[in-house]
Amino acid sequence: MAPTFNAIGLAVADMAASLSFYRRLGLPFPAGAEDEPHVEVTVSGGIRLMWDTHASLRSFDPDYEPGPPSGGWAFRCADAAEVEKLHADLVATGYPSAQEPWDAPWGQRYAQVRDPDGNVVDLFAQLTSPQ
Structure with a gap:
């Protein structure tokens, strides 16, 4: 079986600030999501958008360092x-x-x-x- 594209992620410094921005663009996050280290929302077509805090990424990759902003949605x-x-x-x-x-x-x-x-x-x- 060939892999199926299913999700795309974004690393964020401040989950609450990021979710506040993306809520203004209509993405539906549950109440309290801003307190989580990992958040997902499924959009039309079944693709998952994922947010992870830098701290969350460091929890399994201690050498993780955020790069400069690039790309976007x-x-x-x-x-x-x-x-x-x-x-x-x-x-x-x-x-x-x-x-x-x-x-x-x-x-x-x-x-x-x-x-x-x-x-x-x-x-x-x-x-x-x-x-």
């Missing part, structure tokens, strides 16, 4: 207005903008913000039918 919005509103709301709450909203040449309204660990998170909505 992308969230599809209903339309361009939602991209604008969500970007503005996140920035007003104190999350840094990585890119103000713009019309990308690939036919999407796009914006980028940084999560509490500095990872870039994309917000996008389709402007035209994909080719």
Whole structure:
């Protein structure tokens, strides 16, 4: 049997801060999850998103050291207005903008913000039918 892609993880310095950010993007975490060293949520398609604190990762890898932020996740919005509103709301709450909203040449309204660990998170909505 071939392996099946099932989950992707994110290492975080502060679980509560990270979950607060991702709750604003609509991810449903149970009450009290911010006090856990490992948290998962299953999204459409059955893929699990996992958060682990740096301390949790060190519990089984004592040499673990977080690297610089890289990559991130992308969230599809209903339309361009939602991209604008969500970007503005996140920035007003104190999350840094990585890119103000713009019309990308690939036919999407796009914006980028940084999560509490500095990872870039994309917000996008389709402007035209994909080719």
